[in-house]
Amino acid sequence: MEQFKYYAPTQILFGKNTEAQAGQLCKARGATKVLVHFGGSSAQRSGLLDRVCQSLQAAGLGYVTLGGVVPNPRLSKVYEGIELCRREQADFILAVGGGSVIDSAKAIGYGITNPGDVWDYYSGQTPQACAPIGAVLTIAAAGSEMSNASVITNEDGWLKRGLQSPYAYCKFAILNPELTYTLPAYQTASGCTDIIIHTLERYFTRPGVKALALTDGMAEALLRNVMRNVKLALQTPADYDARAEIMWAGTLSHNDITGDRSQGDWASHQLEHELGGMFDVAHGAGLAAIWGSWARYVLKHDPSRFAQLAVNVLNVPYTFGNDEKTALEGIAAMEDFFSSIGMPTSISAMDIDLTDAQIKELAHKCSFMGRRTIGGFVTLNAADMENIYRMAK
Known part of the structure; x- marks a missing residue:
């Protein structure tokens, strides 16, 4: 058994109408004034925002709202939130939305509790605090409601950077599967793809790490569960059981x-x-468009790991004595699944015709201008990154 860390401090409330408890949950964690952070107009049109704000009022809490978070959340909106919190003396941030809103809330939380420019912490500095965060989840995808991670895009150079810190775990997360009924099909499929790739990123461990059979089994069960239930949710968007399985x-x-x-x-x-x-x-x-090319590029490092995924998750018959053949069939089966739910399996399928200059720029940025490698299963340098982007075109 390998050494590992597990820390999950977030309280979860799961089920119908749980958003009505948001105010009491904020108050129990010492909030006096809450920034209610959300995305587009859907939270307003659905009445969710009103219900959340009413629960804050019922708990005797003041609040201020800030909407406008977009997918790939922007640094400019984070700056706006930091300024608003300071001006209004908000001491708790309640994210009402999906991963982008929660990530933006975390960045605001860093910005009002640490010195200097919040972007410095997404560029390598280590934060020493974060304002308390809660979440009312409306999209099953990013998992930010129970992780320590957040990702922000800086419009100056269009740099997208992540930050992990133990200070950024949500204090609580409210998960009502009914809130996901009205998601467009593409967004549902994209969210489920993110869930799948989050699991696969952990499944393909770095060299020297012996995977636990129990952990593998949980990961494989989760993958099968999502692959089954996303098709049910796409067929019947208000299927509570399918949405609940996906959300959890x-x-x-x-x-x-x-x-x-x-x-x-x-x-x-x-x-x-x-x-x-x-x-x-x-x-x-984007993950669906990249994953197959990454998998084929690193396959020879450990074909047996890909073969195990193929057999245990994708129902590929094992070719005795030929892990690589089984593995390649498994990668193709995963891509077929992505296609079956409307996801792209190449960059061109997203109507992007990458030029050689763009490939070099992507790899340059991904390597932090040549200062880092990526990957735990196989270490990739900037040249490797270019090769994978080319394969994925």
Whole structure:
């Protein structure tokens, strides 16, 4: 058994109408004035924002609202939130939305509790605090509601950078599957793809890490669960049971229950972050477009690991004595699944015709201008990154 870390301090309230408890949960954690942070108009049109604000009023809490968070959340909105919190003396941030809103809330939380420019902490400095965060989840995807991670895009250079810190775990997260009924099909599929890749990033561990059979089994069960239920949710958007399975899987996929983050790969995410920064593509779609090329590029490092995924998750018959053949069939089966739910399996399928100059720029940014490698399963340098982007075209 390998050494690993597991820390999951977030309280979860799961089920119908749980958003009505948001005010009491904020108050129980010492809030006096809450920044209610949200995305577009859907939270307003659905009445969710009103219900959340009413629960804050019922708990005797003041609040101020800030909407406008977009997918691939922007640093400029984070700055706006920091200024608003300071002006209004908000001491608790309640994110009402999906991963982008929660990530933006975390960045605001860093900004009002640490000195200097918050972007410095997404550029390598270590934060020493974060304002308390709560979440009312409306999209099953990023898992930010129970992880220590957040990702922000800086419009100056369109750099997309992540930050992990133990200070950024949500104090609580409210998960009502009914809130996901009205998601567009593409967004549902993209979110489920993100859940799948979060799990795969942990599944493909760095060299020397012996995967636990129990952890593998949980990861494989989660993958099968999401692959089954996303099709049910796409067929019947108001299928509560399918939405509930997906929502809980999204949370578990990124809270380290399926593997310690530090022992995983994460190259697919890092490669996709630059696509998202440059082209503003949906995160899950970008991951689907990249994953197959990454998998084929690193396959020979450990074909047996890919073969295990193929057999245990994708129902590929094992070719005795030929792990590589089984592995390649498994990668193709995963791509077929992505296609079956409307996800792209190449960058061109997102109507992006990458030029050689753009490929070099993507790899340059992904390598932090040549200062880092990526990947735990296989270490990739800037030249490797270029090769994978070319394969994924």
